[in-house]
Each structure stands twice: as C-alpha cells, then as structure tokens.
Amino acid sequence: MKKKVTMQDIADRLNISKNSVSQALSGKPGVSEETRMLIQKAADELGYTYLNNRNTQKPDEKRGINIALIASDYAFSLKSFFGEIYLSVEKEMRTRGWNLLIESIDQDSKDKLILPSLLSNHQIDGILVLSHISTDYISKIINTGIPTVMIDHHSPYLQADAILTNNRFGAYKAVEHLIQLGHQHIAFVGDIEVSPSYQERLEGYMLALKKHGIEPSQPLLFTDAKENQEEISGFVNRLSYMPTAWFCVNDGHGFLVQSVLQQKGFNIPKDISICSFDNGQLSQIATPKITTVNIDLNYYGKKATEQLSWRLNHKDEPIHEILLPTTLIVRESTAVNR
DSSP states (O other), rough: OOOOOHHHHHHHHTTTHHHHHHOOOTTTTSSSHHHHHHHHHHHHHHHHOOOOOTTTGGGGGSOOOEEEEEHHHHHHHIIIIIIHHHHHHHHHHHTTOOOEEEEEEEEHHHHHHHTTTHHHHHHEEEEEEESSSSSHHHHHHHTOSSSSEEEOOTTOOSSSSSEEHHHHHHHHHHHHHHHTTTOEEEEEOOOOOTTHHHHHHHHHHHHHHHHHOOOOGGGGGEEEEEEHHHHHHHHHOSSSSSOOOEESSSHHHHHHHHHHHTTTOOOOOTTTTEEEEOOOOOHSSSOOEEEEEEEEEHHHHHHHHHHHHHHHOOOTTTTOOOEEEEEOOOOOTTOOOO
C-alpha cells in the first residue's frame, strides 16, 4: 500500500518546519508568498491533498468580506496618482468593515500569468484591479469567477465593471480652453499606446478641434512621446514651426514640455501656453503652475467600492462602465494668444 503523504514529508523535502507547511496550506499568515508557493508546489508534486479552494469554507465560517486589491509594481510606484486611489479604497474598506489584502504583481508574474496565491488560499469575495497589468493577466483574474472591478482601465476584451475618468470630455474642455484663448496651432503630446486613457484624451483633443473648425496638423501630433526630456527636446527640435499651445496627456509630459521650452528661451505663457491632465504634484510645483484637468482620486475609491459591493449581490447583471467627471483648473501656464 502506498504510504500516505503528510505535512512532515513536505517539510522534510523543503527543509522547513511542519508549522510553516500548515500555515501555507491553510492560507494563514506567517509565511512569505514565495515560501507559500514553494510549499504548494511540493504538496502537488508529492500528491498531498489539501483544501485551498475559496469555496471550501461555509458561509457561517467567514470572517467578514475579504477584498483583494491587485496592481502592477509600476502602478504602486506612482504614489502621487495611484497611491491616492489606493488610500481612498483603503478608507472605504475600513468604513464598511471589510478586509483589504494588497498584492503587487511583478514583471515575471505578469509575463508567466502567475496569479497571486491569495486568490486561492484565502476566501476572497471580490477583486479590485488598479490600472493596467496586461489584458491576458486581467482576463485570468476575471476568469476565476470572483467579482471584479477595474479602476482606471478598460478594454473590449475584458468583461468586468470599470470605474473610469471621462477622459474625452476632460481633454475636450482643456483644448477648448486653449482655443477660446485664441490658439489655433495646438500640439498634442503623449504615448497613446501606454493606456486607453491617453487614446481617449487624443480623441477629446480631436473633438475640440473639429467642433471649432480647426484642421489637425500631423506634424503637431507627438502620439508616441515617451516621458523623458530627451524625447520631448528631440520633438521640439524637429518642428518646422512652433505651436502657440501644447496639450499634454499628463502632468509629467506637461512639466517636461514646459521645461524644454523654457530652456530654449520661450516665456510661458507669454509666448506659449501649456495645458496638461491629472492635477498631480508636477503641475503644482512647476513655474509657472500648469493649467490642468483635475481628477477626484478620492471619489475613485468610493465609486469602485460601491460598484464592487453592488456586484457582489448582482453577479449576473450586465457589466457597467462608470465615467467620473473632471474639472479644468486654470493656472498661470495658459494665456491669450497675442
């Protein structure tokens, strides 16, 4: 008769304590995620049977609502934007008495489509995906069947609720502001491949030009602009003529464009106006301060939590995409074109 595999067998194989094996396989804290994955792999290879399905607990054994917040390492590094959204989510979870579990996805996990072990080792009731990871990766998360809400990202290939900025209308209002100041030659700067948000901001830019009878100028469209000074400077140097205004997809690009133009001797806003998007720190510390489109990041957390709460009780309803409004903040970087 084949010997029954025990936790001690797994512990001996990995040269760790039996207690660590028990903690890992029961989903309890006390071991790192890396160790937990090694233990699970060893258990599977040895043929050890353990309960790790999120549905194994009975409803009366649940200890509150468990929500996973998942984002890429890169998204978590952008503290001035996604960090604020994360804090607002955390606040909403606290208010509701829900448990929030955070998981950062590194490049290797993203490429190999390795989902966080907490999705199987804990009883996760709902998932919030912050920003973009990859379409395949988010699809795999959605395919777990756990109710999922995306924050600041959507795709025709991802069938899940999404909380989004009204990027088109926000960009439209910003570019219309420049047009109303008398600007006709307005550059667009941003890498539209990075995010659907940037593509939508380009569409808003185009809508504003069309509304006011301005033909877009191809030489003024820098739609693959990386967020670094060398790229921006190179684009400026290649221009056959200088636009009187620039619309930038985020404050990072706006700050760089303004810096490059000032280094070349242009006065902002006397010679050239600058407008950007997000109302982040860079737009506020620039000299002059940059006119920008504000996003209420605290509202993001509130609406995402509200939508996930609704989805937990309406799992078979059609998906919702909710657009959050923006406001234009006019500062010193834009002025009448003389």
